[in-house]
Amino acid sequence: MSILVNKDSKVIVQGFTGKEGTFHSEQCLTYGTNIVGGVTPGKGGQVHLDRPVFNTVKEAVKETGANVSLIFVPSAFAADAIMEAASSGIEVIVCITEGIPTREVMIAKKYVQKHQATLIGPNCPGIITAEETKVGIMPGFIFKKGPVGLISKSGTLTYEMANQVVKSGLGISTAVGIGGDQIIGTTFIDLLKLFENDQETKAVVLIGEIGGDLEIQAAEYIADNFSKPVVAFIAGQTAPKGKRMGHAGAIIAGSSGTASEKMAALSRAGVKVVSSPAIVGETVLQLLEN
Amino acid sequence: MNIHEYQAKKILAQNGVKILDGVMAESLNGALKATEVLGGKSWVVKAQVHAGGRGKAGGIKLVNSVEELKEAVKNMLGMKLITHQTGPEGKEVKKVYIEKTVVIKQEFYLGIVLDRNLEMPVIIASTEGGIEIEKVAAESPEKIIKVAVDPLIGFQAHQARELAFGLGLNYEYIKDFIKFTGALYKTYSQNDASLVEINPLVLTTDGSFVALDAKMGFDDNALYRHNDILALRDLEEEEPAELEASRYGLNYVKLEGNVGCMVNGAGLAMSTMDIIKHEGGEPANFLDVGGVASAETVAKGFGLILKDPNVKAIFVNIFGGIVRCDRIANGIIEATRTTKVVIPVIVRLDGTNAEEAKSILNKIKIENIITAEDLGDGARKAVAAARGELS
Numbered sequence: 125m126s127i128l129v130n131k132d133s134k135v136i137v138q139g140f141t142g143k144e145g146t147f148h149s150e151q152c153l154t155y156g157t158n159i160v161g162g163v164t165p166g167k168g169g170q171v172h173l174d175r176p177v178f179n180t181v182k183e184a185v186k187e188t189g190a191n192v193s194l195i196f197v198p199s200a201f202a203a204d205a206i207m208e209a210a211s212s213g214i215e216v217i218v219c220i221t222e223g224i225p226t227r228e229v230m231i232a233k234k235y236v237q238k239h240q241a242t243l244i245g246p247n248c249p250g251i252i253t254a255e256e257t258k259v260g261i262m263p264g265f266i267f268k269k270g271p272v273g274l275i276s277k278s279g280t281l282t283y284e285m286a287n288q289v290v291k292s293g294l295g296i297s298t299a300v301g302i303g304g305d306q307i308i309g310t311t312f313i314d315l316l317k318l319f320e321n322d323q324e325t326k327a328v329v330l331i332g333e334i335g336g337d338l339e340i341q342a343a344e345y346i347a348d349n350f351s352k353p354v355v356a357f358i359a360g361q362t363a364p365k366g367k368r369m370g371h372a373g374a375i376i377a378g379s380s381g382t383a384s385e386k387m388a389a390l391s392r393a394g395v396k397v398v399s400s401p402a403i404v405g406e407t408v409l410q411l412l413e414n
Numbered sequence: 415m416n417i418h419e420y421q422a423k424k425i426l427a428q429n430g431v432k433i434l435d436g437v438m439a440e441s442l443n444g445a446l447k448a449t450e451v452l453g454g455k456s457w458v459v460k461a462q463v464h465a466g467g468r469g470k471a472g473g474i475k476l477v478n479s480v481e482e483l484k485e486a487v488k489n490m491l492g493m494k495l496i497t498h499q500t501g502p503e504g505k506e507v508k509k510v511y512i513e514k515t516v517v518i519k520q521e522f523y524l525g526i527v528l529d530r531n532l533e534m535p536v537i538i539a540s541t542e543g544g545i546e547i548e549k550v551a552a553e554s555p556e557k558i559i560k561v562a563v564d565p566l567i568g569f570q571a572h573q574a575r576e577l578a579f580g581l582g583l584n585y586e587y588i589k590d591f592i593k594f595t596g597a598l599y600k601t602y603s604q605n606d607a608s609l610v611e612i613n614p615l616v617l618t619t620d621g622s623f624v625a626l627d628a629k630m631g632f633d634d635n636a637l638y639r640h641n642d643i644l645a646l647r648d649l650e651e652e653e654p655a656e657l658e659a660s661r662y663g664l665n666y667v668k669l670e671g672n673v674g675c676m677v678n679g680a681g682l683a684m685s686t687m688d689i690i691k692h693e694g695g696e697p698a699n700f701l702d703v704g705g706v707a708s709a710e711t712v713a714k715g716f717g718l719i720l721k722d723p724n725v726k727a728i729f730v731n732i733f734g735g736i737v738r739c740d741r742i743a744n745g746i747i748e749a750t751r752t753t754k755v756v757i758p759v760i761v762r763l764d765g766t767n768a769e770e771a772k773s774i775l776n777k778i779k780i781e782n783i784i785t786a787e788d789l790g791d792g793a794r795k796a797v798a799a800a801r802g803e804l805s
Contacts, residue, residue, distance in 0.1 A: 151736075199635065199638075200638065200639075223635045224635060225606055225633055225635045225636035225639075226528065226606075226608070226633045226635060226636070227565060227603070227606055227633065227636065230528075230533055230534065230565050231565055231566060233533060234533075234565075234566060249735075261735070261736065262735060263734070263735040263736065263765055263766055265766075266765065276681070277681060278679060278680060278681020278682065278684075279679050279681065279735075280677075280678050280679030280681065280682040280733045280735065281679060281681035281682045281685055282681075283733050283735050283765060284682055284685070284733050284764075284789065287733070287764065287765070304680065304681065306528060306530050307528075307530065307533050331681070333680075333681055333684060334684070336530045336531075337530075337531065341531075357685070359681045359682075359684035359685045359688060360684040360687075360688070361687075361688045361691065362669075362684075362687045362688050362690075362691045362697060363684060363687070363700070364667070364669065366499070367667050367700075369667065369680060369683070369684050369700055370665045370679075370680025370681075370683060370684070370700070370702045371680045371681070372634075372635070373530070374680060374684070378548045379548075379552075383688075399688070399692060400688075400689055400692045400790070401685040401688060401689055401789060402689055402788065402789040402790030402793070403790070
């Protein structure tokens with residue numbers, strides 16, 4: 125078991141024949157991802173990486189039975205690509221593209237919800253179910269199979285934390301990079317619900333950052349509904365107010381969205397909150413051993 | 415991206431939002447000409463900087479004669495305006511806006527901003543105009559009225575009425591208020607704004623609504639399709655080092671400490687600052703060289719960090735995913751040669767080809783390059799090096 129994607133997921137890549145799409149599709153194929161085809165408008169009928177190319181997602185779904193899509197379409201067209209996937213029956217849409225206008229993400233997300241699909245991202249590293257399938261851009265070799273679920277707003281920090289978890293002797297069930305933009309398709313709570321029901325996952329690492337209050341909502345959810353141990357780290361404890369720290373959503377506005385506020389809320393919810401990002405791996409191990 | 419008040423007002427006026435006549439000036443002569451264009455006997459002189467709280471800091475002056483105007487403009491141009499939003503170093507005033515005056519009956523607050531929880535724009539209104547809205551929200555939240563606008567449906571008249579009646583407006587003013595709010599929302603949505611704030615919005619004695627001040631910010635991701643707005647960018651309002659970084663595709667924020675940081679990825683960059691603090695040091699900066707760091711970006715990063723004279727040690731923390739660590743190691747060696755880095759550089763490379771990278775660095779034996787095993791080890795060494803306790 126795992127969440128969202130597994131070895132049986134049939135993946136198509138939107139923006140398949142582009143530079144990014146090609147490079148990362150190759151990486152995914154090497155990891156073992158079942159990529160059944162790709163979509164590039166105007167290149168339908170061609171074969172790329174030994175896989176068929178389609179003009180539309182609808183056609184790709186009809187011909188291949190795909191249920192997951194990985195999007196590398198440039199930012200000006202990415203919201204449209206998300207909506208095309210949602211209206212074509214794709215269940216899990218992973219959008220790697222960064223820099224999509226906020227207004228378009230806002231609209232695309234509502235559209236995805238209407239079609240009862242799941243959108244991960246945008247501007248995220250994607251999803252990986254260790255040793256089964258990689259629907260994203262993370263370095264696959266770090267992720268060894270194990271009992272720890274990982275949810276993170278940040279890309280390289282996800283790799284850092286997964287690496288720590290693996291080095292501690294444990295491993296990852298599924299890791300999901302949800303992105304650090306102001307509006308993201310799937311939040312901590314949505315994924316915690318899935319991890320709660322996933323028998324393979326025995327503990328969860330939650331990596332948040334300054335800005336917004338998704339971590340506080342997650343804390344409220346965990347307090348009442350989540351039975352598995354959670355270790356959390358919030359990046360940006362030393363970030364100054366009013367300065368955007370890279371991610372569009374990583375900004376402390378007024379007095380809200382601070383790391384200390386989020387850390388306190390998670391602690392109150394029974395989460396083991398660490399203030400050093402270097403001890404996440406060992407902390408999960410301790411929790412699972414007890 | 416943020417713009418000046420005079421620029422925001424021009425955009426608002428084009429969209430049907432009522433403003434007062436005004437002219438921007440960069441010199442005393444310009445300001446005097448502005449009074450001739452505008453006519454009248456009294457004006458308001460307003461400092462044009464990207465920061466709120468100008469009034470309290472002496473950045474807004476009512477003048478009742480040309481003599482008073484001269485005095486005010488002379489004082490204002492070139493002054494360092496220090497408000498709660500500029501930081502202690504303040505912002506130099508290079509432009510003033512000369513505006514006509516109006517007789518005010520009542521002041522309000524009206525703003526539009528993205529609500530991240532609702533994932534919709536919200537229009538915020540309050541009878542407490544002219545003061546900081548954050549303060550009103552904290553002290554008397556009942557005085558704040560909010561309506562959320564579904565972007566698929568757009569702003570509706572009943573929502574404007576909800577705001578108007580909430581503000582206690584007399585029925586006779588409602589029509590004009592609906593028009594004003596509608597024009598404001600149109601300006602917000604059509605320009606991909608991230609913020610439109612009218613504080614204060616005033617009801618004049620002749621019964622019309624006028625934007626007395628205006629603040630606008632825009633979604634950087636959407637600027638590619640708004641060349642007219644991109645043209646309004648005032649580079650002098652931006653931090654020189656941050657601006658330089660953005661030209662190289664780097665993301666840099668200067669801080670107060672002495673441990674320089676160079677990291678790939680925003681989350682890891684923030685965490686690196688955090689762990690430096692955790693180990694008893696102070697980070698000198700936030701620097702994200704991007705998920706795909708290269709030898710070139712590393713060299714540019716060194717250049718930026720070394721411009722800060724406070725920096726006593728540099729912590730390079732790269733988790734190689736797609737990017738290979740051996741390439742980064744070669745980039746670091748190259749960069750330290752070309753940019754003459756004399757302070758200790760603590761290098762932690764993990765992920766793809768980390769072992770190869772380590773052997774490259776160990777083989778070359780550059781005196782001030784110190785390798786670290788992991789995040790914790792790197793941070794401890796960097797903090798010690800900045801204190802001069804590690805050679």
